[in-house]
Amino acid sequence: MTVMTLPARAGDRPRTGPSVPHVQLTQNSPDEIRRQLERWMATALPSTEIRPSEISEPGSTAFFLARDARPPQGAVLLPPRLVAEFAHIHRDGSLHVALSREDQDELVAKGWGERHPLYSPTVNVVMLYGPRTAGELEVAKTVVASSYRYATGRPLRSAEPGPL
Template sequence: MTMPALPPRTGPRPRTGPAVPHEQLTQPSPPHVREQLVRWMSTQLPGTRTGESEISLPGAVAVFLDEFPCAEGAVLLPPRLDAELGHVHVDGSLHLALPLADQAELLAKGWGERHPLYSPSVNVVMLYAPRTAEELDVAHSVLDASYRYATGRERAPAHP
């Protein structure tokens, strides 16, 4: 299960910090875009719950597995590695867990970067903050891929 091909990201990459905490320093999401992203995360990923991140800076909203166990072989975010599949920061950027093929797509198309502590046991990539409705659609696609990786399940289609 890999995510659909992403379009290339337009414009220059945002500046990010080189160390922990790993933050996006330029090109934040407009507040209404971040609000839409948090609302989508809170309602469109069955069997999950949102809450304060266990690892990120204050204000980060995380998605946690709630009703499903972590899929066999999936490595999620520290500290537990089996519960938090991602979080959105106050600037709109996200840290999330993805399989290697999806990471490669994200990096190749300019949508994000690896976390400074990235390793086999720290499977964390940054998705740059969505700036527009079109970029919000990309964030949904990447979050959906993280969800499928974490749960081993397809997300049920949203009802109108």
């Protein structure tokens, strides 16, 4: 399995809610950056369906495996079903995604996100902080592509993050 490689995120980590709903409270994505990420996700993730999240706050856009698809053995996607929703984007621009343990470690170590307060072996949810710039948008695409690969077992053609 390929592990994503991320640059270090600039600046301090944003403040996030300590419990549910787990949202980003500071350093939110500008609306246009969030819209660009949503548009990219809507067109770049084959064999997926877009609909309201089964677990997130109202207004979150979620990405599911196509109805006849199943994740690879051992992959744990987002609750409640654990086999369908692999990512959702909040109105603040942050995302919750399912990732391999190695990719989670990279995300957290490089300052791009954190594990959900309810994280466990059966609640495989990590937060990707909302991108603030065009460069951070490219990093977000890399993370989403890794979530897609984890959920489907297939790589998504994705460029490595550009300069920040």
